[in-house]
Amino acid sequence: MSKENLKTNISLEAMYMELGKFYFLNNKYDAAILEFKKVLEINSANAEAYYNIGLIKESSNLIDEAKEMYSRALSINSDYKIVKERLDKLIGIKSNE
Amino acid sequence: MKNKQFAVIGLGTFGYNVAVEFASKNIQVLALDINTEIVDRISQFVTQALVVDATDEKAMLEAGVADCDSVIISIGESIETSILATLIVKELGVKNVIVKSASNWHSKVAAKLGASTVVYPELEMSKKLVENIVTPNILEQIKLSKDYNLAEIVAPKSVWGKTIRDSNIRNSYGINIIAIRKRVPVINDDGQSDIKEEVNMVPGPYDEINQNDVLVVIGSEECLAKIKKDNE
Numbered sequence: 001m002s003k004e005n006l007k008t009n010i011s012l013e014a015m016y017m018e019l020g021k022f023y024f025l026n027n028k029y030d031a032a033i034l035e036f037k038k039v040l041e042i043n044s045a046n047a048e049a050y051y052n053i054g055l056i057k058e059s060s061n062l063i064d065e066a067k068e069m070y071s072r073a074l075s076i077n078s079d080y081k082i083v084k085e086r087l088d089k090l091i092g093i094k095s096n097e
Numbered sequence: 098m099k100n101k102q103f104a105v106i107g108l109g110t111f112g113y114n115v116a117v118e119f120a121s122k123n124i125q126v127l128a129l130d131i132n133t134e135i136v137d138r139i140s141q142f143v144t145q146a147l148v149v150d151a152t153d154e155k156a157m158l159e160a161g162v163a164d165c166d167s168v169i170i171s172i173g174e175s176i177e178t179s180i181l182a183t184l185i186v187k188e189l190g191v192k193n194v195i196v197k198s199a200s201n202w203h204s205k206v207a208a209k210l211g212a213s214t215v216v217y218p219e220l221e222m223s224k225k226l227v228e229n230i231v232t233p234n235i236l237e238q239i240k241l242s243k244d245y246n247l248a249e250i251v252a253p254k255s256v257w258g259k260t261i262r263d264s265n266i267r268n269s270y271g272i273n274i275i276a277i278r279k280r281v282p283v284i285n286d287d288g289q290s291d292i293k294e295e296v297n298m299v300p301g302p303y304d305e306i307n308q309n310d311v312l313v314v315i316g317s318e319e320c321l322a323k324i325k326k327d328n329e
Contacts, residue, residue: 021284021290024282024290025282025283025284025290027282048289051290052290055282055290055291055292058280058292059280059282059292059309060308060309061251061309061311082285082287082289082291
């Protein structure tokens with residue numbers, strides 16, 4: 001991939017991410033998921049996109065699907081603290097804090 | 098008013114956590130066990146931790162068990178020790194004695210000896226676990242009486258966008274909504290998306306029920322079963 005293409009992809013990825021967050025904050029969950037999926041089409045290793053989809057699934061009481069998304073985010077970035085906390089909470093592991 | 102004092106006898110996983118939980122709420126708690134290592138470990142959290150043989154009446158008296166308002170006996174590994182400890186605590190004049198049971202027979206004996214409450218966490222947890230697996234739309238369920246339960250249910254599709262009054266949920270299902278819980282998307286201090294839980298503790302007739310809301314309801318088992326079925 002050329003430098004120029006890479007740059008375009010990064011900006012597109014960031015744009016879809018922000019758009020997804022915008023829809024999420026405005027309770028437009030279906031639209032938000034579409035944007036986060038676009039992020040993952042460009043960069044399948046974007047842990048934040050999986051995390052955001054997980055949040056939407058959790059907000060929709062789809063707990064198993066939320067766990068799956070959080071697990072995927074953690075498989076990409078095992079140090080992702082906020083994701084670990086949310087997953088632990090859903091599994092029932094008490095936080096030490 | 099004098100601060101209430103509690104004692105926990107037997108510091109296995111259950112007893113240890115009960116004692117630490119009391120301490121975290123700034124409640125005076127006396128923690129007793131025969132194992133020195135466990136007593137050492139818990140001493141940093143509780144008011145006082147002592148190595149005591151729960152079957153030794155004199156040692157229990159000296160430890161101050163008789164001065165406690167409530168005593169929790171959490172000796173799971175030996176039913177005999179648990180029963181003897183229950184008897185001694187009752188003889189010492191403690192009014193409120195809570196016994197962690199390991200079996201139905203253990204529960205019956207503890208009750209005969211005067212235990213005020215018998216808890217059987219393994220049995221209660223196993224029932225709850227099965228209920229959660231079988232009915233995923235019922236998130237939490239607490240038995241209030243023989244026939245009535247308090248439950249957290251995912252709002253059924255038929256009431257989305259309706260006020261409590263318009264939803265007619267009381268007439269349709271015979272249940273009362275006592276709170277509405279929802280998860281609200283937020284941006285946290287680190288700039289990351291997150292969700293925050295909001296609870297409407299006194300929902301009025303004109304409050305709206307939305308998709309993804311969780312309703313805290315009270316109803317008979319029969320009525321809850323009906324809403325459970327419609328929600329599938």
